[in-house]
Amino acid sequence: MKIKQLVFRELFQRNSQLISSLVAVSLGIAVMVAIQSTTHYSEKAVAGELDALGANILLLAKDATVQDYYSADFQQSEIPESYVSVLTSSGIQGLDNLSPKFSLPVDMGTRKATLTGILPRSEFKSKATWQTSLGVFTHPQGCGVTANIPGINDSSKTLVRKRVIEDLAPDAVLVGADIASTQSIKEGDSLTVLGKRFFAEAILPITGTVDDGRLFAHLRTVQKLAGKDSVLHSIEIVGCCSAISTGLIQQLNKLLPDAKVVTISQIVSTQIRSNTIMKRISLIMLVVILVVGGASIANYMFANVYERRREIGIYMAMGANSSWILKLFLLKALIIGLAGGVFGYILGSVLAMILGPRIAGVTVLPLPMYALYSVVISTVIAFAASAVPAINATKVDPSLIMKED
Amino acid sequence: MLKATNISRIFRRKHGTVKALNNASIEIAKGDFLSIIGPSGSGKSTLMLALGGMSHPDEGSVSWNNESIYGWDLSKRSHWRGTSVGFVFQSFNLVPYLTVYENVSVGLSLANNGSADTKLVDSILAEVELTDRKDHLPSELSIGQQQRVALARALVKKPRLILADEPTGNLDPDTGKEVMDIIKRQHATGTTVIMITHDPNIAQMAQRTVKIVDGKILA
Numbered sequence: 001m002k003i004k005q006l007v008f009r010e011l012f013q014r015n016s017q018l019i020s021s022l023v024a025v026s027l028g029i030a031v032m033v034a035i036q037s038t039t040h041y042s043e044k045a046v047a048g049e050l051d052a053l054g055a056n057i058l059l060l061a062k063d064a065t066v067q068d069y070y071s072a073d074f075q076q077s078e079i080p081e082s083y084v085s086v087l088t089s090s091g092i093q094g095l096d097n098l099s100p101k102f103s104l105p106v107d108m109g110t111r112k113a114t115l116t117g118i119l120p121r122s123e124f125k126s127k128a129t130w131q132t133s134l135g136v137f138t139h140p141q142g143c144g145v146t147a148n149i150p151g152i153n154d155s156s157k158t159l160v161r162k163r164v165i166e167d168l169a170p171d172a173v174l175v176g177a178d179i180a181s182t183q184s185i186k187e188g189d190s191l192t193v194l195g196k197r198f199f200a201e202a203i204l205p206i207t208g209t210v211d212d213g214r215l216f217a218h219l220r221t222v223q224k225l226a227g228k229d230s231v232l233h234s235i236e237i238v239g240c241c242s243a244i245s246t247g248l249i250q251q252l253n254k255l256l257p258d259a260k261v262v263t264i265s266q267i268v269s270t271q272i273r274s275n276t277i278m279k280r281i282s283l284i285m286l287v288v289i290l291v292v293g294g295a296s297i298a299n300y301m302f303a304n305v306y307e308r309r310r311e312i313g314i315y316m317a318m319g320a321n322s323s324w325i326l327k328l329f330l331l332k333a334l335i336i337g338l339a340g341g342v343f344g345y346i347l348g349s350v351l352a353m354i355l356g357p358r359i360a361g362v363t364v365l366p367l368p369m370y371a372l373y374s375v376v377i378s379t380v381i382a383f384a385a386s387a388v389p390a391i392n393a394t395k396v397d398p399s400l401i402m403k404e405d
Numbered sequence: 406m407l408k409a410t411n412i413s414r415i416f417r418r419k420h421g422t423v424k425a426l427n428n429a430s431i432e433i434a435k436g437d438f439l440s441i442i443g444p445s446g447s448g449k450s451t452l453m454l455a456l457g458g459m460s461h462p463d464e465g466s467v468s469w470n471n472e473s474i475y476g477w478d479l480s481k482r483s484h485w486r487g488t489s490v491g492f493v494f495q496s497f498n499l500v501p502y503l504t505v506y507e508n509v510s511v512g513l514s515l516a517n518n519g520s521a522d523t524k525l526v527d528s529i530l531a532e533v534e535l536t537d538r539k540d541h542l543p544s545e546l547s548i549g550q551q552q553r554v555a556l557a558r559a560l561v562k563k564p565r566l567i568l569a570d571e572p573t574g575n576l577d578p579d580t581g582k583e584v585m586d587i588i589k590r591q592h593a594t595g596t597t598v599i600m601i602t603h604d605p606n607i608a609q610m611a612q613r614t615v616k617i618v619d620g621k622i623l624a
Contacts, residue, residue: 001503001507001510001511001514002514005507006503006511009502009503009507010502013501013502014502310498311500313459313498314498314500315511315515316459316483316486317457317459317486317490317492317498318486318487318492318511318512318515318516318558319483319484319486319487319488319512319515319516320483320487320515321479321480321483321484322479322480322483323480324483324515397460398454398459398460
């Protein structure tokens with residue numbers, strides 16, 4: 001008869017205490033899996049939202065203000081265009097997109113507008129030094145759901161959401177929704193801005209931001225109209241949200257000390273706060289699992305060893321040595337750990353799938369990786385809690401047990 | 406073959422110490438059938454456990470073929486018990502959640518590092534007339550049947566030494582006789598038997614009898 005058969009027979013014969021300790025471990029693991037799964041999908045959803053919002057970092061001249069940037073883009077302070085090269089060749093991780101901009105005020109007759117020069121992605125690709133950069137335009141894993149944004153292939157939407165457009169002819173202009181509406185501009189119309197003739201390549205969707213009052217043209221065209229060369233007013237950066245929370249801003253400040261790096265702080269801090277809270281809850285749950293689950297298993301094992309002292313003595317009389325006795329109890333701990341991990345994972349995943357949409361407003365699916373974590377944590381707890389009782393079992397004095405006859 | 410020399414065993418309790426064995430000496434030759442008699446608390450069971458390598462004497466030595474069994478490491482002593490010694494207890498000490506077959510085969514598995522010859526198990530169950538009960542749990546057996554399972558468990562590994570502690574103590578005379586018949590048959594095959602009893606009728610079935618009183622062997 002194999003030792004594992006012996007363990008299984010004992011487990012199934014005396015299952016009441018086993019069930020209670022198994023429930024304690026499974027529940028602990030389940031709560032942790034549920035929180036972690038919900039957090040995972042919640043973070044993805046938040047990242048996706050941030051991603052869809054567009055730029056979350058602005059690079060401005062040292063003396064410029066965010067107010068300048070949002071109010072009219074007419075700030076006088078400029079930054080060198082070489083900053084783009086510095087950024088793309090820096091190797092800093094977490095820079096999803098860069099959008100260098102140069103803006104000019106324009107009079108559209110009945111209203112004032114802003115002509116903003118942007119650099120299409122094709123320009124980045126044409127520059128060898130910019131191509132070698134890591135991170136930019138590559139959307140590292142964990143930075144949101146860019147690939148899933150509906151209509152991402154639509155260039156006008158891409159510009160709005162990701163601040164990037166693939167190609168832009170020197171005489172093409174993308175017209176903000178407000179301007180198009182007030183000036184009755186349609187796609188394909190021609191219009192004159194600052195004495196230069198443009199054609200409206202696309203009308204941008206309504207964004208509810210200052211972009212609705214802008215015209216977007218090629219950066220070189222706008223720089224030429226202003227008589228400026230190789231200068232910018234700002235660089236909009238779409239930073240990976242997790243990278244922002246782990247020091248991207250500090251890295252940018254260090255890289256470009258003469259520029260002002262500002263974040264959409266509220267969004268970022270909300271994300272950081274939310275992540276921190278979830279992480280703390282998970283940590284608390286881990287401690288609870290360690291204490292409750294471990295104590296429950298330890299209590300069960302101590303009682304089991306005490307209850308089986310005579311049986312241990314019998315095995316010793318039949319030739320069992322200390323390592324066999326130790327194996328007998330540790331194998332049992334292994335089974336409890338594995339079962340607790342598996343049950344906990346299944347229960348936690350189901351809980352997350354049911355409660356995730358209600359609590360966090362996100363759809364939660366089981367994360368297979370957490371099955372491994374659950375089993376490992378549960379098994380480690382079971383082993384740790386069973387170690388002392390199992391060692392005690394090997395020290396049972398068979399003579400005392402036999403004398404209880 | 407088995408020799409105890411001036412062994413003493415002291416148990417420390419809350420209210421003092423108990424000297425269960427007091428300079429006890431005994432020598433058992435190969436193939437002997439020895440019975441040990443004595444009143445309750447005289448140290449019979451302690452002596453048996455000491456002879457079986459289960460209770461380290463505080464003083465003296467126990468040797469098997471001139472080798473001190475308590476000089477061996479735990480692993481060697483366990484192996485010796487597993488292969489050479491068969492214990493039979495008054496209260497049977499069967500594992501309650503294992504069937505008759507499993508109770509017998511677990512003894513063989515421990516002696517053979519995990520494997521149990523099913524033919525051997527079947528044959529010993531046939532010998533103790535429990536083949537038809539092999540899938541029953543101990544709680545489903547009569548007292549006599551339980552003791553026969555305990556005997557089968559001790560005998561299945563063909564031990565060279567049987568240590569039986571009051572094997573008929575809980576049995577009625579007829580069942581006790583059945584159990585003694587099995588033990589005598591085993592002795593007839595050359596197995597050394599040491600049996601503790603306080604029943605003079607049972608004791609006289611052995612080749613010789615020694616008496617133990619207050620931890621001392623008198624004769």
